[in-house]
Amino acid sequence: MSSSGKSINCKLWEDCLNYISLRAKKSSFQTWFKPTRGELNGDGELKIFVPNQFIADWLMDRYHDLISDAIKEVHGSPLLFQLLVMDSQEAKAQTEIEFHRRPLTLVKPSGSGYGLNERYRFESFVVGNFNQFAHAAAVAVAEAPGKTKYNPLFIYGGTGLGKTHLIQAIGNYIYENSPNKRVIYATSERFTSDFISALSNGTVTGFTTQYRSADVLLVDDIQFFSGKESTQEQFFHTFNDLDQLGKQIVLTSDRHPKDTKGLEERLLSRFSSGLVADLQPPDLETRMAILRRRTEQEGIKLPEDVLFFIADNVTSNIRELEGCLTRLSAYSSLEKTAIDLDFAMRILGKEIIRPKRELTISEIKKRTSEFFHIDPAMMTAKKKTADVALARQVAMYLSRKHTACSLKGIGESFGGRDHSTVIHACTLIEKRVASESEFREKIRHLTSLLLN
Secondary structure, three states: OOOOOOOOOHHHHHHHHHHHHOOHHHHHHHHHOOOOEOOOOOOEEEEEEEOOHHOOOOOOHOOOHHHHHHHHHOOOOOEEEEEEEHHHHHHHHHOOOOOOOOOOOOOOOOOOOOOOOOOOHHHOOOOOOOOOHHHHHHHHHHOOOOOOOOEEEEEEEOOOOOOHHHHHHHHHHHHHOOOOOOOOEHHHHHHHHHHHHHHOOOOOHHHHHHOOOOOOEEEEOOHHHHOOOHHOOOOOOOOHHHHHHHEEEEEHHHHHHOOOOOHHHHHHHHOOOEEEEEEOOOOOHHHHHHHHHHHHHOOOOOHHHOOOOHHHHOOOOHHHHHHHHHHHHHHHHHHOOOOOOOHHHHHHHHHHHHOOOOOOOOHHHHHHHHOOOOOOOHHHOOOOOOOHHHHHHHHHHHHHHHHHHOOOHHHHHOOOOOOOHHHHHHHHHHHHHHHOOOHHHHHHHHHHHHHH
């Protein structure tokens, strides 16, 4: 099977998927089963390929019996099956960017004074390769709150990448499917405000009872607890009480726990004790898909070149992407003018067109050596210790990605190495970026330092 594009399922697994789709919730099927591929080997064993180990583990733990039933029903007799992880290129191709639509119904919170936004559901969340892991983790927690090893679930990422959408989607899902569960959603500012009010009014006992009676506690933007020592103390005890009772905790932040400043170490260690999942900026293809989805929802007609203009210039913030459409629509209505590329450039140009940062290999080598704490001279030396080799490979990868230099030119800049060495370095780093979230975050941070 080719991994350069989407591989074709064997007929048996296609029929199994049809069987499963009638017996699993739609959001569960889309998350766990839709991005899979089946293949029969010569021994009559069914190989089921999945995008990552997280999905493999979840299917084995939660859906083993359903898969077995599906195979028996479709094949007529049981078959052995195994779950295997696709290579990174096929996983990327297999991860569909799909938009699921259904009428939104008002979620009426019970037991909590804080409502959830009815728009924030898994069905309306844009899933692509850039956020598939975090989305899958959120669905897993929503399906079995407090019963998985993903507790707490800590979701982090930059502004406008969907953290609030995911955390509230968890709450909305649980309200609808487990109405007996008491779900409390609060921003860190709301938690702090409630605590201060309780101190002022002498109602701290009521405050602690309210938050510590939750079956599911969702706290958004946890980084804003930074510097608030009394609030951190209160949240530490709330966290501990719920954790010891096996209640589900979900937190969001703009950065990884270990990179969060101003929070107590005992809190940070607890935040890292469950599952930490990151949200990455969407790639160009996904940004285009997000814009198309939004124009369909809002009934806005935009030419393809306008969509590309926005997607090519707004690279790291989904909220800003959607804001551009709102701005264009408003100005178009006000001026009674059709939206074309000239119109879009006039209305948005000063806001979103940023001069492209031209990087040199020398800059990349210097900043990368500083980032990895090695002597810059080691970038061109023969030395091959693990730390030096990694820094050199990262610098080659970034040089290939952010300069117009050829493979040969890059190799020569790193001590006269040949082009095959550069290809090997880029391949290794690409695989680690695709499979290791912590390493991916390091590369993202280093890239940000280079470009800003």
